[in-house]
Amino acid sequence: MNHFEIIAARVAQVRATLAQQELDAFIVPHDDEHLGEYIPAHAERLAWLTGFNGSAGLAIILPQQAALFVDGRYTVQARLQSPAETFSFLHLVDDPHIDWLAQQLDSGARVGFDPRLHSLTWYQNAKAQLGEHGIELIAVTDNPIDLHWSDRPAPGKHPVILYSEALAGQSSQTKRELLASDLRKRGLDAVLLTQAEPINWLLNLRGRDVERLPVVLGYAVLYANASMDFIVDTDKLDCIAFSQHAGQDVSVYPIDKLGALLRRIGSDQQRVLADPNSANAWTQLTMEEAGAILVAGQDPTMLPKACKNDVELAGMRAAHLRDGVAVTRFLAWLDRLIAAGEFDGVDEGTLADQLEAFRREQEHYVEPSFDTISALGPNAAMCHYRHTNGVPRPFGQDAIYLVDSGGQYLDGTTDITRTVKVGEVSAEHKAMFTRVLQGHIALDQARFPRGTSGIQLDVLARMPLWQAGYNYDHGTGHGVGHFLSVHEGPQRISPKGSLVPLMPGMVLSNEPGYYREDGFGIRCENLEIVVELPGQGELAMLGFERLTYVPFDTRLIDRDLLSPAEFRWINEYHAEVHRRLSPLLEGEDLAWLEQATRLL
Known part of the structure; x- marks a missing residue:
């Protein structure tokens, strides 16, 4: 059977199970039990069922039809990976899946869902909405996909990393005491933690359970007396070493004891956040x-x-300096490749591999912080393009190359995008790149009072594009963790972003862009730290300290569009890039840096 025939057969298997369970529909989200952005291979149920392997989506299986819901990033990918004979393709936002489901079913229908793979808010809203139509939402104990996924990967058994206080900067005991004190003030007995990043941060742990996300998966309950229950696959843990690391007041339970522990908490009638x-x-x-x-x-x-x-x-700064060396060496290598005209066998995949090779040479490097977006020409117009989803585009036929990549280092997480001239560029290429860079500069230079949230700053990065009649359809900045997730909340810079104020110590990306479908894509991204600025005027002001120091491609700049202040920013930024990186480079790489950072 070909790929699409395999997918159709799997859907038929699931339908047979639904009939046995007397269910009229089943909902399959792209989530695991922890509801994080990144999930391990054994939780990729949506990919197994549909063939679609994007990071956001949901499927609904009914007796006579099926639907796959994805957002705008994945419209093309879904149609390539999932059979149109089996699935209807709908928009995750514009076509709310519960609304659609209610339209397909009659009163009295029974809709199955796995309660471990949906949030309580989703459950409450879906139950109420379907109930208005006389449709019942049924929690299943045995997920029908798990019953048929015969070659399902086993969960990883990588040992837990005991993350030292020298890297974390604060003991787990101190963190727990601070949170427990807040619980007591609020009259709460405990807090339930289910997502990986908070638990790993609180216990000063890291792991290798999920690619691109250095965490161990588990559950935790923190009590008001600062004691903690940690529920985890104990095969990954040296309990004696862990006890010495975290403290005697952290109790470890195997994962199969989770239900009993939750019921015990309930029987004590505790107030649980x-x-x-x-x-x-x-x-x-x-x-x-x-x-x-x-x-x-x-x-x-x-x-x-x-x-x-x-x-x-301090760890983030050090990691970004090493990462800057790796990315700069890659850009230098790329220019030498172009100069030599040796393109045979070079494509988006080999470019991404070469960048990864330079990162692997850096101290404390662990793995990429996300799948590298290595995009030539029209592929760069897809914001979340992955060359692994098809045949990588060969090098040598395009004007522009966009590479969005990052690294997980023991002391920090990085994320950087550079748009590079790799062929003959047009005046329009230069004009659009310059407007994107102008937006990046405007946000980088922002000064704002305490209490300002990212939604208030987003316009700064868009204004140069807006003034010319253009825009981009993604947020301008996301939070970044410390050797944790490259996408961290609650901070965000977006027109629909978080209202949480930006606070000192937060790390965010600054990444405006522009995308021409079937043409090209541009993005300029650095990471920034929110910092307090020296006193001036009546208000305490905040601003950004740059973390990322890698040259921008000045060959893509339309100088006629730049103001004197923007000229000055570019020259000062490149002077600082040179000051920081030149002692760490040599030979051809150093020579490349010299010309890449020369004055405009």
């Missing part, structure tokens, strides 16, 4: 049914994790 948007429905319903009093609220680790301490920030 849980985030209904990020914790799965099953964990919270299990506690509530046993007698717990659930108190809805945001995960209390989010802000302290985002506002990095001095040690974490």
Whole structure:
């Protein structure tokens, strides 16, 4: 059977199981039990069922039809990877899946879902919405996909990394005491933690359970007395070493004891803080049914994790310096490749591999922080393009190359995008690149009072494009973790972004762009730290300290569009790039840096 025939057969298997379970539909999200952005291979149920392997999507299987919901980033990819004979393709945002489902079913229908793979908020909203149509939402114990996924990968058994205080900057005990003190003030007995990043940050752990995300997966309950229960695959843990690392007041339980632990908490009628948007429905319903009093609220680790301490920030600066060396060496190598005209066998994939090779030479490097977006010509117009989803585009036929990449280092996480001249560029290429860079400069230079959120700053990066009648359809900046997720909340810079104020110690990306479908794509991205600025005027002001130091391609700049202040920013930035990187480069790479950072 070909790929599409295999997918159709899998859907038929799931339909047969739904009939046995007397279900009229089943909902399959792209999520695991922890509801994080990145999921391990054994949780890729949506990919197994549909063939679609993007990072956001949802499928619904009915007896006579099926639908795959994806957002605008993945419209093309979904149609390439999933059979149109089996699935209808709908928009994840514009076509709300519960609305669609309610239109397909009659009153009295039964819709199955796995409560471990949906948030409590989703469950409550979906139950109410379907109930208005007389449709019942049924929690299944046995996920029908798991029953048929015969070659499902086994969960990883990588040992837990005990992350030292020398890298974390604060002991787990100190972090727990701070959070527990807040619980006591609020009259709460405990907080449920289900997502990987908060638990790993709180316990000063890291792991290799998920590609691109250096975490160990598990669950945790922190109590108001600062003790903690950690529920994890104990095969990954040296319990004696862990106890010495985290402290005697952290109890470890095997993963199969999670339900019993949640029911015990419930039977004690404890008041438990849980985030209904990020914790799965099953964990919270299990506690509530046993007698717990659930108190809805945001995960209390989010802000302290985002506002990095001095040690974490020092690590981020050091990691970015090494990463800057790797990316600069790659850009120098790329220019030498073009000069030599040796393009045989070179494509988007080999370019990404070469960049990865330069990163691997750097101290403390672990893995990429996300799948590299290595995009030539029209492929760069797809913001989340992956060359691994098809045949990588050969090098040598395009004017522009966009590479968005990052590294996970033991002391920090990086993310950088550079757009590079690799062929003959037009005046329009230069004009659009310059406008994107102008937006990047405007945001980099922003001064703003305390209490300002990212949604208020987003316009700065868009204004040069808006003034010319253009825009881009993604956020301008996301938070970045410290040897954790490259996408970290709650901070964000976006027109629909978080209202959480930007605070000192937060790290965000600055990445405006422009994309011409079937033509080209441009993005300019550095990472920045939110910092306090010297006193001036009546208000305490904040601004950004740059983390990323790699040359921008000045061959793509239309000088006629630049103001004197923008000329000065570019020259000063490149002078600082040269000052920081030149002692770490030599030979042809150093010579390339000299010309790449010369004055405009």
